[in-house]
Amino acid sequence: MILLFLLIYFIIILxxxxxxxILFQMTGLKVKVSRFQVISMMTGTGYTTGESELILGHPIRRKLAAFLISFGAFSLAVIISSVSQFLSNGLRTTEILIGAAVVIIIYCILKIECIQLVLSKLFNHELKHKVELADLPIRDLFLKNKEDILILLPLYKESELADSSLIQLITNHDSLDFAILFIERGDVIIRKNIYDTTLQEGDQLLLFxxxxxxxxxxxxxxxxxxxxQKQQSDEI
Structure with a gap:
């Protein structure tokens, strides 16, 4: 009986x-990333990876994550208490089967394409009307086109840009499909006259x-x- 209970419970978890x-996918997260992060949050392991920022920086994903973390802790307590109950008084499987059936029905409903479309529109509506722009992750703000990129480019002493201005080296920058958002020089952020500023070793350009x-x-x-970067990784 206890093996049957564990099997059913394992199916529920899966x-x-x-x-x-599916829910994280509806918010725009990739399936592979979603599955790893869901397992990480439920088990409380591996959630400190860099990809977790995709969860923390998105208000709807944060709500889903809060439920998952709570569910993971709750499910462990259920297993322990259920096994204890089985060892003492015997365990009824009716409630477990009902719970498993409910979860499977929910899963089947979410697999329906029209339901997924409705959820996607609902999540996007929530983001547009109830979320401040500053709360959205960078990916959702800038990288809406697969051909776009946002990169922080550091300048080393070997750089052709060092000791020169951008307007000297990139004369046709107005016609090119990119923008330099700012120059980071230590604690100083340069936003004015970017193309006329003489660049220095150690500067970082935010390109989009x-x-x-x-x-x-x-x-x-x-x-x-x-x-x-390769040299630094080899040294580590």
Missing amino acids: VVIEIFV GRKTVIHETFSHDLQIMKEK
Whole structure:
């Protein structure tokens, strides 16, 4: 009997995971990322990965995450108490089967395409009307087009941009499909006269625009950045 209970409970857990994978997917999160984060939140392990910022930076995902974390702690308590009850008085499986049936029905409903479409519209409506712009994650604000990229480009001493201004090296910047949002120089953020400012080693440029254009325009500095990052990872 206890093996049957554990099997049913295991099925419930798997279905709950898939239910929340669907819900997170409806908020725009990728399936692979959703599944890992759902399992992490339910078990309380691995949630400190960088991908968790995709959850924390999204108001609707935060609400789903809060329920999952609570459910994970609650489900562990249920297993312990149920096993104890079985060992003492015997365990009735009727309630467990009913619970499993309810969870499976919910999962089947969420798999219906029209239901998913309604949920997606509902989540987007909540974001547009009840969420401040500053609360949205960067991905939702800037990277709406798959061809766009947002990158923080550091300048090293080998950089062609060091000791020069952008207007000297990129004469046709007005016609290119990208923008430099600001220059970070230590604790100072430079937003005015960006293209006339003489760049220095250690500056960081926040670039936004079409990926192919940025990679072509800043190919030398991007290559230096990759080499430096690889060198640092090898040292670690």
